[in-house]
Amino acid sequence: MRAPISDLPIRFENVTVAAGAVTLLDGISLTLNPGRPTILIGPNGSGKSTLLRTAMGLVRPSQGLVTWGGREDVPPTRRAIVLQRPAMLRRSASGNIRYALRASDVARTEQQSRIDELLALVGLGQLADRPARRLSGGEQQRLALARALARDPAILFLDEPTASLDPAATKAIEDIVHAVSQRGIKIVMATHDLGEARRLAGDIVMLHRGRVVETGPAASFFSTPQTGEAKTFLAGELLV
Amino acid sequence: MPGDVSALQLVLTGDPALLAIVRLSLIVSLSAVVLAALIGIPFGAALALIQFPGRQAVIVVLNALMGLPPVVVGLAVFLALSRAGPLGSWGLLFTPKAMVIAQTVLVAPIIAALTRQTIEDLWLEYRDELNAMNVGPVGRVATLIWDARFSLVTALLAGFGRAAAEVGAIIIVGGNIDGFTRTMTTAIALETSKGDLPLAVGLGMVLIVIVIAVNALAWTARRAGERMAG
Amino acid sequence: MFTRRLLMAIAVSAVFAGSAFAQDKSILVASTTSTQDSGLFGHLLPMFKDKTGIDVKVVAQGTGQAIDTGRRGDADVLFVHAKAAEEKFLSEGFGVKRYPVMYNDFVLVGPKSDPAGIKGSKDIVAAFKTLKDKGIDFISRGDKSGTHQAELNLWKVAGIDIATDKGPWYKEIGQGMGAALNTAAASNAYVLTDRATWLSFKNKGELVIEVEGDKRLFNQYGVMLVNPAKHPNVKQEFGQQFIDWLVSSEGQKAIADFKINGEQLFYPNASDPGA
Ligand SMILES: Nc1ncnc2c1ncn2[C@@H]1O[C@H](COP(=O)(O)OP(=O)(O)O)[C@@H](O)[C@H]1O
Ligand SMILES: [Mg+2]
Numbered sequence: 168m169r170a171p172i173s174d175l176p177i178r179f180e181n182v183t184v185a186a187g188a189v190t191l192l193d194g195i196s197l198t199l200n201p202g203r204p205t206i207l208i209g210p211n212g213s214g215k216s217t218l219l220r221t222a223m224g225l226v227r228p229s230q231g232l233v234t235w236g237g238r239e240d241v242p243p244t245r246r247a248i249v250l251q252r253p254a255m256l257r258r259s260a261s262g263n264i265r266y267a268l269r270a271s272d273v274a275r276t277e278q279q280s281r282i283d284e285l286l287a288l289v290g291l292g293q294l295a296d297r298p299a300r301r302l303s304g305g306e307q308q309r310l311a312l313a314r315a316l317a318r319d320p321a322i323l324f325l326d327e328p329t330a331s332l333d334p335a336a337t338k339a340i341e342d343i344v345h346a347v348s349q350r351g352i353k354i355v356m357a358t359h360d361l362g363e364a365r366r367l368a369g370d371i372v373m374l375h376r377g378r379v380v381e382t383g384p385a386a387s388f389f390s391t392p393q394t395g396e397a398k399t400f401l402a403g404e405l406l407v
Numbered sequence: 408m409p410g411d412v413s414a415l416q417l418v419l420t421g422d423p424a425l426l427a428i429v430r431l432s433l434i435v436s437l438s439a440v441v442l443a444a445l446i447g448i449p450f451g452a453a454l455a456l457i458q459f460p461g462r463q464a465v466i467v468v469l470n471a472l473m474g475l476p477p478v479v480v481g482l483a484v485f486l487a488l489s490r491a492g493p494l495g496s497w498g499l500l501f502t503p504k505a506m507v508i509a510q511t512v513l514v515a516p517i518i519a520a521l522t523r524q525t526i527e528d529l530w531l532e533y534r535d536e537l538n539a540m541n542v543g544p545v546g547r548v549a550t551l552i553w554d555a556r557f558s559l560v561t562a563l564l565a566g567f568g569r570a571a572a573e574v575g576a577i578i579i580v581g582g583n584i585d586g587f588t589r590t591m592t593t594a595i596a597l598e599t600s601k602g603d604l605p606l607a608v609g610l611g612m613v614l615i616v617i618v619i620a621v622n623a624l625a626w627t628a629r630r631a632g633e634r635m636a637g
Numbered sequence: 638m639f640t641r642r643l644l645m646a647i648a649v650s651a652v653f654a655g656s657a658f659a660q661d662k663s664i665l666v667a668s669t670t671s672t673q674d675s676g677l678f679g680h681l682l683p684m685f686k687d688k689t690g691i692d693v694k695v696v697a698q699g700t701g702q703a704i705d706t707g708r709r710g711d712a713d714v715l716f717v718h719a720k721a722a723e724e725k726f727l728s729e730g731f732g733v734k735r736y737p738v739m740y741n742d743f744v745l746v747g748p749k750s751d752p753a754g755i756k757g758s759k760d761i762v763a764a765f766k767t768l769k770d771k772g773i774d775f776i777s778r779g780d781k782s783g784t785h786q787a788e789l790n791l792w793k794v795a796g797i798d799i800a801t802d803k804g805p806w807y808k809e810i811g812q813g814m815g816a817a818l819n820t821a822a823a824s825n826a827y828v829l830t831d832r833a834t835w836l837s838f839k840n841k842g843e844l845v846i847e848v849e850g851d852k853r854l855f856n857q858y859g860v861m862l863v864n865p866a867k868h869p870n871v872k873q874e875f876g877q878q879f880i881d882w883l884v885s886s887e888g889q890k891a892i893a894d895f896k897i898n899g900e901q902l903f904y905p906n907a908s909d910p911g912a
Contacts, residue, residue: 225535243541254536257554266550270540298633318540490710490868498870500711501665501696582696584665585679600815601674602822602840 174235174245174322175201175353177222182231184217184377191217193377194231199322203369204344204354206385208361210406213374215357216251219324222355223248244271247320249328251357253311255299260291260310263299267317285313290339305336312343323347325356329363341366361401365389373397375406424586429613432590435503435577436570439510440518443566447515448559451522452548455530466523472516477509477575484509484580501582506590509576514566521562525555557629564625571618591617663692664875667704667712669783670813671741672858673697675833675902680895685882691875699813701781707731707861710868713876716883718858719783732861736884737912739892739903740857743787744835745848746818747827753847761851765795772806774826776817779809787856788829794853818844831856833902857912858903860884883907 177199184192192214199205199222207215220226221233224243235241256263264282273281286292289309294302299310308328315323325344329337344367348354358364364371368385373396380396381388392398400406454465486492488500488508499505529551537547552559574592581588583597591614598607672678673695682693698706700719707715708731715732717723726732745764747753753773755764768775778785792799799807810820814834821828822842830838835846848854860880865871882888889905896902906912 220535223539225538243539246539248535248539250535250539254532256533256536256550267540270542270546490870492709495710496870501694582665582694582698584694584696585673587694597674599819600670600813601834602815602818602838604840 173201174241175199176236177322178232178234178237179222180232180234182221182228182233184221184226185229190377192221192228195377195379196231197372197379197382199353199355201353204348204356204367205370205372206364206368207355207357207372207374208359208364208400209374209380210359210400214377215359215374216326217377218374219248219326219355219357220250223324244318245321246324247315247318247322248324249308249311249315249326251326251330253307253314255302255307255310258299259296260299260302261286261295263310263314264317267314271318273317281317285317288316289313289343305332308332309336309340312340316347320352322353322355325354327357327359329358329360337363361403373400375400425613427586428589428591428594429617431503431588432571432592432614433617435506435590436510436567438507439514439570440563440567442507442511443514443518444563446511447518447562447566448522448552450515451519451524452526452552454519454523455526456544456548456551466520469516469520469523473520475513475516477513477573478579480513481509481576481579484512484576488580500580501584501588503581503588505580506577506588509580510570510573513573513576514570517569518562518566521565522555522559525558525562526551529555557633560625560629564622567621568618571614571621662690662875663694664713664872664879665694665696665711666714666716666879667696667698667706668716669700669703669718670697670815671718671784671831671834672716674815675831675837676897677833677892677895677903681883681888681891684891685879685888688882689875689878691878693879699778699780699782700784700786707863710863710870712863713872714860714862714879716858716860717783718856719786720857720859722783722786723859723861727861731864731867733864735859735861736880736907737909738858738860738883738907739889739905740855740912741831741833741903742849743784743829743854743856744832744846745827745829746821746835746844747847748825749843749845750825751847753827756845756847758848759850761791761848761854762795764848765791765797768806768827769795769797769802772804774806774824775808776821776824776826776828777807777809778814778817779811780813782813783856784814784829784831787854791829791853833897836897836900836902857906 179195179197182192182195183190195218207218209215217226221228223246224241232239256266258266261282264285265278268278268281282295283292286295289312291306291309291313294306299307302310312328329340332340341363344354344356356367365385371383371385371388372379373381375396381392381394388397389401392401396406454462454469484505485500487494488497488505489495490500499508533551537550542550572592574596577590578593578596581590581593583589583593591610595607595610595614598610668678674697678695686692696706696712700717700722703715703717704722704726706712707726715726716738723732723735727735745761753764753767753771755767758764777788789799808826810817814830815838817828818830818834818838819840820826822840822844825843827847860883862873862876862880863871865873884907889907892903892905893901
C-alpha cells in the first residue's frame with residue numbers, strides 16, 4: 168500500500184538522543200532530500216548507526232523533532248533499513264523475504280514471483296530454501312538487502328552493508344545500491360570506507376562524537392573540506 | 408502385581424494393571440503440560456514484551472515459582488478441592504482431574520518463566536527488524552512464539568519432566584487409589600513403603616525409559632524442524 | 638505443523654480421558670496403610686464389586702489423616718483402627734455409627750541380634766521399659782496413625798512420658814508403616830508394626846519378631862459412614878451397602894479367608910459389641 172504523500176524530506180530539528188547518561192546524538196539538525204545518495208561518514212562510535220535508526224523511526228529522540236514529509240510519527244511503510252547487524256528470522260532465505268512481503272500486505276499470489284525476483288537481484292537464487300541463519304555473513308547481508316527492498320521503499324537506509332565483505336561481494340552490493348538509486352529510491356548509507364563514499368555519494372554528511380561536523384555535495388567535500396575534523400579524517404589520520 | 412516379576416517384564420508382556428498405571432501417568436502429565444502451556448506461553452510472552460511497574464518483581468517471583476515444592480502445591484490444591492474447601496462442590500478431590508490441576512500449577516510457572524526468557528532474548532534480537540517492518544503487537548507475539556518454537560519445546564519438556572517425576576503433589580490430591588489415581592510415581596512410593604524395593608526399582612526404570620522416550624521423540628521432531636527452518 | 642498436531646492430539650485425548658474417568662457407581666473409602674499394604678482390599682473389593690456392582694476406591698492414609706479426610710467430607714466411608722479417635726469423630730457428629738469389623742495385632746520387631754534382650758517375651762510393657770532404660774534405637778511412626786497412637790498408649794501404660802523421656806534413641810520419622818520398617822531394617826532398630834504389614838513387607842533384612850501375643854497388642858478396626866447430614870455429597874446408599882457387607886457373615890468370612898503364606902492376618906469380630 169503506497170502512502171499518498173512522500174516521507175521525504177526527512178528533517179532533524181535539533182535532535183538529541185541519549186541512552187542513560189551517554190549522549191549518542193547531540194543536537195543534530197539535518198535535512199535528507201530526494202535525489203542522489205546521501206552518505207554518512209565518520210569514525211566508529213560517531214553516531215552513524217544511531218542517526219540511521221532515528222531517521223528510520225526505530226529510536227525516539229530524547230529532545231528535538233524528526234519529521235517525515237513534514238509529519239511526525241509516520242509509520243515505516245515507505246522506509247526500509249538494512250541494519251549493521253541484520254537479524255535473520257528463523258526461516259529460510261525465501262521465508263525471510265516472504266515475511267517482509269506479508270508485513271507489507273503484498274497479495275499472496277504475487278509473493279512467489281517477488282521472492283524469486285528479489286533473490287535473483289541479490290544473487291541468492293540458489294539458496295532460497297537454505298535456513299537464513301546458515302548463510303554466510305555476506306549472504307546474510309545480501310538477504311537483508313533483498314528483505315528491505317521487499318518493502319518497496321521510497322527511502323532505503325543502509326548501515327555499513329559492505330563492512331565485512333570481500334571486494335567482489337562489496338562490488339555486488341554497490342552495484343545493487345546504484346541500480347536501486349537509479350530507480351528513484353533515496354539511499355541513505357553509513358560507511359567508514361572513504362573509497363565507497365566517493366563511489367556512491369551525491370551528498371556527504373560527516374559525523375563526529377554525535378554531532379554533524381560537515382555536510383555538502385561529495386565533490387566539494389572531498390576536494391575542499393572545510394573543517395579540521397574532515398581534513399583529518401580525509402587524510403586518513405586517526406580522528407578521536 | 409506379583410513382586411517376583413520385574414515391572415519392565417510386566418510392561419513388555421502388556422500386564423493390564425501396569426499398562427493402566429503407565430497410561431494414567433502419561434495422560435495426567437501430558438494434560439498438565441498442555442494446560443500449563445496454554446497458560447504459561449501467553450503469560451511468559453506477555454511478560455517478555457510488556458513493560459509495567461513491578462515487572463522485575465513479577466519475574467523474580469515467577470523464577471522462584473519454578474522451584475515450587477510439589478507437596479506445597481499438593482496441599483494447596485488439596486485444601487482448595489476438598490469438600491470443606493472453596494472448590495469442594497466440584498467433587499474433584501481424589502480424581503485424575505485433581506492430579507492434572509496440581510501438576511498444571513506446578514508446571515505452568517516453569518513454562519512461563521522459560522518462555523519469558525526465550526521470548527525476551529529473541530525480542531532483543533528481532534525488535535529493530537520487526538519495528539522496521541511495521542509489525543503490530545499481535546504479529547509480533549505470533550512471530551516470536553513461532554520462531555522460538557523449538558526452544559519452547561524444550562520448555563515443555565522441562566515441564567513434562569517435572570510433572571512425570573513428581574509424586575508429592577499427586578499423591579496428596581489423587582490419593583493413590585488403585586486402578587483410578589495410581590501413577591508410576593505414586594506406585595513407586597507405595598511399593599517402597601511395602602518394602603518391595605525390586606518392584607519399586609523396576610517401576611522407576613520404566614518411568615525413566617518413558618521420560619527418555621518422550622524426550623527423544625521431541626528432540627527428533629525438533630531437529631527435523633530445525634533442519635527445515637533454521 | 639507436527640508439534641501443533643501432536644498438541645491437539647494430546648489435548649483431545651485428555652478430554653476423552655476425563656470423561657472415561659467418570660464412574661458413578663462408586664464410593665471413596667478412607668482407610669489405613671495397613672489394610673491397603675497387606676493386600677486385604679485387593680482380596681475383598683472384587684468380591685463386593687461382583688455382588689453389588691459398586692466400585693470401592695480406597696485412599697490409604699494414616700488413621701489421623703483418614704479421619705481428617707472424613708471430617709472434611711472427602712470420603713464416604715472411614716475404615717480405620719483407633720477406637721478413641723473414632724468415637725470422638727462420632728461424638729462430633731461427623732460419623733453416623735461405628736461398626737466393629739475385625740482386629741489384628743501389633744508385633745514388636747527388631748534386629749535378630751536383639752540388643753535389648755527381650756526376644757520371646759509376652760509382656761510388651763516390660764519390653765518397652767527395657768528399650769527406654771537401655772536407650773536402644775526405636776523407630777516411631779510419629780504420624781498420628783493408629784499404630785502411632787497404639788505405640789504412644791503403650792508408653793503411657795509403661796509409666797513413661799515419652800514426650801519428655803525420649804532421648805536420641807527414640808526416632809520419630811513422621812511417615813507410614815513401610816517407611817518405618819525400611820528405616821528400622823536399615824538401622825537395626827526396634828519398631829512397633831501391625832502384623833499384616835509385617836507379613837507382607839518384603840524388605841525385612843535382619844528384622845525378626847521380638848514380642849507378640851500380649852493382649853495389649855490387639856488392634857481393633859471399625860468402619861463408619863461419614864454423616865450425610867454434615868456432608869450431603871456422601872453416597873449414603875452405596876456406603877452403607879459396603880458397611881453392611883463387611884459386617885455380614887459373608888464379609889466376615891471373606892476377611893477370615895484372607896491369608897498370606899497360609900497365615901491369617903485379620904480376625905473378624907463384628908458380633909462383639911464391645912470391640
Ligand atoms: N544503547 C546504548 N547505550 C549506550 N551507548 C550506546 C548505545 N548504543 C550506542 N552507544 C554508543 O553510542 C555511540 C554511537 O554509536 P553508533 O551510533 O553505533 O556509532 P557508529 O555507528 O557511528 O559506530 C558509540 O560510542 C556507542 O558505543
Ligand atoms: Mg554503526
